[in-house]
Amino acid sequence: MDAIESYLSANRSRHLDELVELLSIPSVSALSEHKEDVRRAATWIQQKLTDAGFEHATLMETGGHPVVYADWLHAEDAPTVLVYGHYDVQPVDPVSLWKTPPFTPTVQGNQIYARGASDDKGPTLMHIHALGALLAVSGKLPVNIKFCIEGEEEIGSAHLHAFMEKEREHFAADLILISDTTMISPTQPAVVYGLRGLTACQIDVKTAASDLHSGLYGGAVPNAIHALVEVINSLHNEDGSVAVAGFYDNVAPLAQEEKEQYAKLGHDDEAYRASLGLTQLHGEPGYTTLERLWARPTLEVNGIYGGFQGEGTKTVIPCEAHAKITCRLVPNQDPQEILDLIENHLATHTPPGAKVTLVRQDGGKPYLAPYDHPAIQLASEAYAHAYGTPAVFTRMGGSIPVVETFSNVLHIPVVMMGFSLGDENFHAPNEHFSLDNFDKGLRTLCYYYTHLSQAMGQA
Amino acid sequence: MDAIESYLSANRSRHLDELVELLSIPSVSALSEHKEDVRRAATWIQQKLTDAGFEHATLMETGGHPVVYADWLHAEDAPTVLVYGHYDVQPVDPVSLWKTPPFTPTVQGNQIYARGASDDKGPTLMHIHALGALLAVSGKLPVNIKFCIEGEEEIGSAHLHAFMEKEREHFAADLILISDTTMISPTQPAVVYGLRGLTACQIDVKTAASDLHSGLYGGAVPNAIHALVEVINSLHNEDGSVAVAGFYDNVAPLAQEEKEQYAKLGHDDEAYRASLGLTQLHGEPGYTTLERLWARPTLEVNGIYGGFQGEGTKTVIPCEAHAKITCRLVPNQDPQEILDLIENHLATHTPPGAKVTLVRQDGGKPYLAPYDHPAIQLASEAYAHAYGTPAVFTRMGGSIPVVETFSNVLHIPVVMMGFSLGDENFHAPNEHFSLDNFDKGLRTLCYYYTHLSQAMGQA
Incomplete structure (x- = not known):
């Protein structure tokens, strides 16, 4: 790793210039x-992959923005890693709230803003930099690599x-590596091994014509809002x-070990409550906040509407009302x-005089990796090498559709090693990234790629 | 009454021309x-009142459209009747659905359309026609009369x-007579002696900032829609x-006599249900449909809204939700x-983590006349004279704000003698009025005015 360290130090300003x-x-x-x-961003990455020594760098058409593909497949008897990332970004409005122009990257202290x-x-x-470093130093890679860098995330x-359904053979691999999640804090890296899934529906209630x-009519006829509310x-x-x-x-119960790991993270409920402007937290009894967020399902009404919504009063008995639900x-x-x-529930809970209909909407399955998988355990060790602290294994309450796609189309483990921090304003003005994590992350990834073949061989 | 009958017959075409x-x-x-x-309509009525022999015909300014006033106050020791009506009309859209132009009155069969x-x-x-007939035939009226014909109903x-608050002395009277309600059917007149009142509020729920x-966040924090729904x-x-x-x-309980009267009206629940497109009627147990509509209070949610209402799915936990309520x-x-x-109820039914606020809106008191009042009993007898059937005494589920105003400002009974039918499309295209009721109604009113002094003297 000394040669790698020297290479990364020597190339730091080029790496930063490229960013x-x-x-x-x-x-x-x-x-x-x-x-x-x-x-243009896709083409730039394609060129950068070629420059770094990857082969078959191509823009693959998807029907929308292209996927950048490249590979290096000369590590015999070693596993193949599919590296996923995305080169597209969120819109920048309101641009007036940006302190520096969003597409004029600006380094301030140890942060780069853009x-x-x-x-x-x-x-x-x-x-690309980590694998490029390994290729430059050794002339070869310790694992086989395929890139899938998309433009529509x-x-x-x-x-x-x-x-992916169409190209599943082309992207066949032993595991997928994604860096699109967050660390717990600058000193506490995290490996995400579980994401919640989603299901969605609309409930429509109809009463009179x-x-x-x-x-x-009031007093003698059903009210669609009353029925919906019931x-x-x-x-x-x-x-x-x-x-x-x-x-x-x-629902798969949480392992005792998981409960203990989450408890060790020391989630501050009171600070969390106050930061959200709540008088109290509220959730399923018998679980901690992190357990509720990461490992317990929910049913949330995302929207409700029916009848009159204007100013003042309208003396109407609405004949329809609607609710939008996601779980x-x-x-x-x-x-x-x-x-x-839910449909069965509605059938046995239909109020008098109401017709209750469920309209199904798209969803996605939950994702849970076996976190004792050697490729996931190695991730924690790789962070320890660069950060001095092993990563904790966490789940996320949200969903990353691409993870479900990879998991369900390719049927291989997804390793989520994030280098971002929760307060880096992604999707908001003044997005930034810590150059400390840029540096430590490169070393984490080099360690990971270097030891992966051995770790998986031990499995 | 024979002289009146002759006069009404002789003047029928003039009365119709004036309509x-x-x-x-x-x-x-x-x-x-x-x-x-x-x-122009107000001025037309003012002139017609003068022509008929009334005095002090004036347009009184209200801040909006004027009230037409006129009086005849020479019936010594006789009661004073305040006659209320309105000369303003509803808009006519959608005008394309009118079979004849809405302001080109058209007689078809026994109906006048406009x-x-x-x-x-x-x-x-x-x-005006009935009292004008009495004045023309006798040179005087059997009661004192004040008109209050408004333009903002x-x-x-x-x-x-x-x-009315300001002019209460000017409008002092012994009873108010209004013809702005409906009969049960062409052969069954009705005197309305009760109206429901109204109270209104909005309920606002707030959770997170x-x-x-x-x-x-789902699973750990309250959802404003869930709280509102609860x-x-x-x-x-x-x-x-x-x-x-x-x-x-x-709530004043229904008198046994009232229950019996409503039951006699033979309300057809099944036809009513079908006409509204309902799978079933729904209301407070222990009461018939007419009792529910006329004599029982309600609490109806007229509108509800919160969170996402667009197409598809938005994975949001709304921090506020609202309901609009009238009773x-x-x-x-x-x-x-x-x-x-309701405010007390909210205080003891606030869900965890929610702030629940009630915003008060305008309302009006219920109205109930003593239907054994001689001026109300006489109304039924007057219908019997013209229709061959005495009027039934009914209530209405709705509110007529002007009745509350008269009742609460002037503190005198309101007699509601309607000559319209429920299917005459008021507020809708092709409004019409039965000339049969125009004719019979004139005779009903002449009978009523003629016998009122005596009836009230007996009280």
Whole structure:
């Protein structure tokens, strides 16, 4: 590792210059006026991969913005790693709130400010630099590598699922490595091994053929809002748990070891409550905040509407009312099965005079890696090498659709090694990335790639 | 009455011509482009009152459209009747659905089609014609008369309450007579002796300082929609009755006689249900449909909203949610007291982590006349004279703000004798009025005015 260390030190200013170059390209995937910029970023990465010594660097068409592919497949008997990242970025509005122009990367102290610095151009480029360093120093890599760097992550990876289905042979690998998650703090790295899934539906309630006058009809006819409220209220127990029969049946319980690990993170409930402006936290009894967020499912009403919403008063008995619902799912809940259970619940909780309909919407499965997998355990050790502290193993309450795609299309483990911090303003003005994590992250990745073959061989 | 009968027959075509004249004036109070038309209708009525022999005919300014006043106060020792009506009409859109132009009155069969024919120019003009007939035949009237014909009924009588407060001496009378309600059927007249009141509020729920991501926070924090739904659901019992403590405490029970009268009307629940497109009726247990509509209070959610209402899915935990509520009140409920009770209910039903606020809005008291009052009993007898069937005594589920104003400002009974039918499309295209009721109504009113002094003397 000494040669690597020397190489990284010697090339630090080039690596940083390249990051500035990439961050200068306004590759906003959501905005059609940036379509050429998005492609320019892809081409820039393609060239950088070629320069670093990767082969077959190509822009693969997806129907939307292209995927950048490249490989190096000469490590015999070694595992193949599929490296995922994305070169597209979020829009920058409100641009007036940026202290420096979003596409004029600016180093201040140990931070680089620019849209995409933290999410995800910085972490993506680090993989190219780390593997480029290994290639430059040794003339070869300790593992086989395929890159899949997409340009639509910020618009929901719209074409990626179909693309991966079609190209599954092309992207065959032994594991996937993604750097698009966050560390706990600058001194506490984290490896994410679980994500919640999602299922979504709309509940529509209909009563009379039309809205009715509350004076002429009030008291004798059903009110669609009353009916909807009765249905929605029946979905939760008073203690905050979900009341849908069977909802928790397939939930994999937290391992005792996981509970202990989360407890050790010392989550400060009071600071968390205060930061959100809440009078109190509220959730399923019997679980800590981190357990609720990472390992327990939810049923949340995201929107409700019916009847009159204007100023003042309208004496109407509404004939329809609607609620939009999403559930965060944990292993081993299935998005469609959960909707079946909700539909069954509605059938047995239909208020008098109401027709209650469930409209199904898209969802995604939860993801949970076996965190005792050697490729995941090695990640923690790699952080320890660079940071002096091994990574903790955490889950995330949100969903990363691409992880579900990889997991369910390619059926291989996903290793999530993040180098960003939660306060780096991704998706907001003044996004920035810590150059300390840029430096330590390169060393973490070099360590990881160097020892992966051996670790997996031991498995 | 024979002389009156001869007079009415002899003047029938003049009466009808005058109705056509009045209906030709597009006095739409809601539309500023008709402001001069509204005043023209007022001036037309002022002139017609003068022509009929009334004195002091004036347009009294209210701050909005004027009130037409006139009187005849020479019946010594006889009661004074304040006759209320309105000369303004509803807008006519969608005008394309009218089969004849709304301000080109058209007689077809025994109906006259025009905006305002039934609501309320026809019935209002009938009082002028009836009293004009009595004056013409006898040279005097059997009672003292004051007219209050307003031009803002269709826009909520916006200025009338303050106007009546100010002019209460000017309008002092022994009873008020209004023809702005409906009969049960062409052969079954009705006298309305009770109206429900109204109270209104908005319930606002607030949880976090801002909306939160359902993946990152879901499971650990309160959801404002869940909290609102829990609160709203707590307002009713499962059987449909209102669960707010004390809500029914002041409700005057229906007299056995009233129950029997309503039962005799033979309300067809099944036809009513089908006509509204309902799978079933729903209301407070222990009461018939008419009892629920006329004599029982309600609490209706008129609108609900919070969070995401667009297409598809938004994974948000809303930090606020709102419901708009009105209650229909019956004697002896008080609008402010009912809001106090709801506020108390909210205080004891606040879900964890939610701030629940009640915002008070305007309301009006319920109205109930003693239907054994001789002036009300006489109304039924007057219908019997013209229709061959005495009127039934009914209540209405809605509110007529002007009735509350008269009742609470002038403290005298309100007699509601309607000549319109429920299917005459008031507020809708093709409004019409039955000339049969125009004819019979004139005779009903002449009988009523002729016998009122005697009836009230007997009281």
